[in-house]
Amino acid sequence: xxxxxxxxxxxxxxxxxxxxxxxxxxxxxxxxxxxxxxxxxxxxxxxxxxxxxxxxxxxxxxxxxxxxxxxxxxxxxxxxxxxxxxxxxxxxxxxxxxxxxxxxxxxxxxxxxxxxxxxxxxxxxxxxxxxxxxxxxxxxxxxxxxxxxxxxxxxxxxxxxxxxxxxxxxxxxxxxxxxxxxxxxxxxxxxxxxxxxxxxxxxxxxxxxxxxxxxxxxxxxxxxxxxxxxxxxxxxxxxxxxxxxxxxxxxxxxxxxxxxxxxxxxxxxxxxxxxxxxxx
Numbered sequence: 001x002x003x004x005x006x007x008x009x010x011x012x013x014x015x016x017x018x019x020x021x022x023x024x025x026x027x028x029x030x031x032x033x034x035x036x037x038x039x040x041x042x043x044x045x046x047x048x049x050x051x052x053x054x055x056x057x058x059x060x061x062x063x064x065x066x067x068x069x070x071x072x073x074x075x076x077x078x079x080x081x082x083x084x085x086x087x088x089x090x091x092x093x094x095x096x097x098x099x100x101x102x103x104x105x106x107x108x109x110x111x112x113x114x115x116x117x118x119x120x121x122x123x124x125x126x127x128x129x130x131x132x133x134x135x136x137x138x139x140x141x142x143x144x145x146x147x148x149x150x151x152x153x154x155x156x157x158x159x160x161x162x163x164x165x166x167x168x169x170x171x172x173x174x175x176x177x178x179x180x181x182x183x184x185x186x187x188x189x190x191x192x193x194x195x196x197x198x199x200x201x202x203x204x205x206x207x208x209x210x211x212x213x214x215x216x217x218x219x220x221x222x223x224x225x226x227x228x229x230x231x232x233x234x235x236x237x238x239x240x241x242x243x244x245x246x247x248x249x250x251x252x253x254x255x256x257x258x259x260x261x262x263x264x265x266x267x268x269x270x271x272x273x274x275x276x277x278x279x280x
Contacts, residue, residue: 011041011185013048013209014192016055017202023047028210030186033097041185044208046218049177052206053224056149056175059203064146064173068122071171074199075118079111081194082163086111089159092187096158110163116260117167124172128266132273139276144269146173147251148226151219153212155231155258158184162191164258165229168265170204177225178207179216181232185209213237220244220252227251227268231258 012019026043044052063071082089086107093103125144132140150169155161162184169176180188192207208215212232220228221244228245230238231254238254245252253267 011039011189011209013042013044013052014189014195014205014207015048015052016058016206017196017200019189019192019196020048023051028182028185030182032095037095039186041182041189041209044179044210044215046215048208049215049218049222052177052208053149053151053219053222055203055206056177057224059201060146060148060175062201063170063175063204066173068125068173071173072118072121075114075121075167075171077198078167078194078200079114079118081198082107082111082114082191085190085194088190089187092190093158095186096183106157106160110159113160113163113258113260114167117171117265120262120265121171124262124265127262128269129271134275137278139278140273141276142271142273144172144266145272147268147270148174149177149224150174150227150229150268151177151179151222151225152229153179153216153219153232154181154184154188155255156184157258158187159191161232161258162188164260164264165231165255166205168261169229169268170200172265172269174227174268175203176205177219178205179212179219179232180207180209181212182209216241217244220250221247223248225250227253229268230254 012021022042024045027040028043030039089107090103129143134140152165188207216233220241242252
């Protein structure tokens with residue numbers, strides 16, 4: 001019997017629900033910690049980033065218009081898909097240098113984060129919003145609304161950092177453009193494959209693999225991005241990126257860790273306050 005040829009996998013970008021190669025044709029290599037496995041991945045360009053932002057903007061109205069309950073269902077479905085691929089995620093984390101036990105623990109923590117934010121999707125409004133006491137015969141009610149398109153440079157660790165940044169952004173009704181660094185690029189695209197089978201509408205999450213030092217300034221300077229999460233940006237780059245973000249008054253955040261945190265949802269919301277007469 002003739003020896004079978006292995007099917008080599010191409011790791012592409014994830015934009016608007018599809019998996020295109022970079023328009024530039026550029027790639028970069030990831031080599032496993034022990035040097036036994038080498039993988040080529042797409043290196044996103046400025047044009048790829050523009051396409052991702054355009055897709056996120058187009059998906060925003062439909063996503064924020066869904067009920068919090070429905071967004072929670074979809075986040076839970078993502079958790080189911082990650083659970084199904086747990087062995088694959090763990091194996092890829094091991095290629096990056098994690099021990100077997102640490103890799104399995106990180107996958108479990110990422111799944112737990114997805115479940116946690118799924119549970120908050122239809123509840124955070126009651127905690128963050130409130131009825132305000134005012135003088136006069138009026139109801140005064142403050143409610144959180146999504147800020148819009150959120151750019152994000154994913155932080156370490158590889159899978160937990162990705163999930164811990166992405167999940168609260170979309171739980172709050174925003175859409176996301178995620179930049180994954182070379183060390184987490186393979187994990188990021190495997191996560192994208194889970195998103196593509198988890199009922200996540202096209203454009204709600206877009207994942208670009210490449211170099212944050214190249215992509216982050218463009219992301220921060222893009223005039224159709226409303227906020228940026230700089231958790232994965234090196235400290236030395238933060239002042240310049242924040243200066244770029246200031247041109248259209250983007251909100252910027254930089255978190256110390258990827259722990260479950262309700263403030264990670266509220267950080268990318270805006271408060272709308274409504275007055276209404278009580279009547280007699």
